[in-house]
Amino acid sequence: MNRVVIFVMDSVGIGALPDAQNFGDCGVNTLGNISAATGGIHLENLQGLGLGNIEGIKGVTAVDNPLGAYGKAMEVSNGKDTTVGHWELVGLHVKKPLRTYPDGFPEDIISAFEEKIGRKILGNKAASGTEIIAELGQKHIETGYPIVYTSADSVFQIAAHEEIIPLDELYKMCEIARGLMMGEHAVARIIARPFIGEVGDFSRTANRRDYSLDPFGETLLDYGKKLGLDVIGIGKIEDIFNGKGITEAIHTKDNLDGIKQTIEYLKRDNKGIIFTNLVDFDAKYGHRRDAMGYKRALEEMDAKIPEVLEALKEDDIIIFTADHGNDPTYKGTDHTREYIPIVIYGKNIKEGVNIGIRRSFADIAKTIAEILNIPADIEGESFKALILK
Incomplete structure (x- = not known):
């Protein structure tokens, strides 16, 4: 394999985790509740890859012959924010919650x-x-x-x-x-x-x-960089990791710019990991409790998916996922503790494979490490054997 794209649809959760009530999140479901609140959501391209086939997902119809592999993941780390979610996606479990100040700073x-x-x-x-x-x-x-x-x-x-x-x-x-x-x-x-x-x-x-703080341990990104691979951060990725493990980074103006930059980097001669974050879902619509705006942004992204897939080379893989939820129909303005979707596509990926419910976001990191032959002492259990032809 040449490259893996980690494509983070920031805050696109797909249902409350079993421990969601411990975080004050009962009945949350970012994607499903957006669909219910707005009269339905149309994500034809992600649906064709298998998004609607994920167990328990609401609002996106399953298809008979998905073009990709699919599943969902639980969060092990103690939290539901951007930093914790992204760190777990690349192999770190944050067991001690990061400090918060609900009453303001001392x-x-x-x-x-x-x-x-x-x-x-x-x-x-x-x-x-x-x-x-x-x-x-x-x-x-x-x-x-x-x-x-x-x-x-x-x-x-x-x-x-x-x-x-x-x-x-x-x-x-x-x-x-x-x-x-x-x-x-x-x-x-x-x-x-x-x-x-x-x-x-x-x-x-x-x-x-x-x-940001530096991650407290080595991540998939660090191991990839040490091996001489390209580790390209698009959007706020560089900030989330304080630059650690990143070889090249570009900040983006909005979701469409993030998609454009991803396509541009796919067209270039690089090898390793392209890590993209589309933050508008979270920042512009989730926190502002704008379900209709969130729906439109998702559909706008989905319309660009064919261009992203067309830019993939024969030995590239893309993983569509998220980092937490942010249900715009729920109370308050904060993130929500949810499962994240995993949809995997590439010429070397088996079609229609259900990878089930993964026990950690870090399974994505472990899988990428095996696919790219990166020796990495990180958390997670690989599903490489399930998805590669």
């Missing part, structure tokens, strides 16, 4: 941050990003104080209008916060959340930047 942290940036801050609470910008945006413009907030995830987020705090200064603030939020206060990500517009009409821009 006074000593905020005081130290304010001293280092030379300004006061606004916010310091858990909130929806769009809502807190609407709430505090005018005061931010009047004072020049950045808006600091968090969520149910392990994050320290800093929002600022691009005309009030320039991007380079916002990014510097994030680097300062990253230095403070370590040790006992370590959070998974510091996130720059720039926005533009006027009061009453603010919108976040594509200039988001994430400052």
Whole structure:
């Protein structure tokens, strides 16, 4: 095999995990509930590959002769966020939950941050990003104080209008916060959340930047890089892994740009792993509880699938999957604890094979390691034997 594409449809969960109630998520099903709430969802191309044949999936019809292999996976790690999900996808189990701050950050942290940036801050609470910008945006413009907030995830987020705090200064603030939020206060990500517009009409821009922790152990990406393979991160992949294990990276403006860049890299002469994340499903529609927007974005992506498949070479494989759920029909604005889909396609993949319910997202990593002959001491159980012709 030449290359494997890990194509992450960010937050496209397909049903509550058995322990979902422990995370406050009862009856969640991102894909199924979107379909039910919007009068049906049409994903003709993913359906043809086997998406609708996955056990328990709702809203997408099964086909008689799927062109790919298919199944779903449970999450072993203790969490339901981007970092935990992606780390497990490449072979790490996060057993100890990453630190969260549902009541805001401690006074000593905020005081130290304010001293280092030379300004006061606004916010310091858990909130929806769009809502807190609407709430505090005018005061931010009047004072020049950045808006600091968090969520149910392990994050320290800093929002600022691009005309009030320039991007380079916002990014510097994030680097300062990253230095403070370590040790006992370590959070998974510091996130720059720039926005533009006027009061009453603010919108976040594509200039988001994430400052992550290094993964606590070696991942599939590290082992692939050591072997001399290309490990290409498209979208926010580089940020999620703090650059660790990545040989080349490109940030994207939106889902369609992520798909375009994936196709461009498939046309190039590289060998190894292409790791793509399409974040709009999560950021623009899941967190904002916009089921109709989520549906349209999924259908827009699905229409581009033939172009992606056409760009695959004879010895390439693509794995369509997710990292967690974010059911827009559920209460609150946070991620949801769900199964993720696994749909695998390539000229060397058996058609219509059901790989069942995998016990960990890391089974994807172990399978890729075997397919690409990467010696990797990572979690997971390979399903290579089930899917290769």
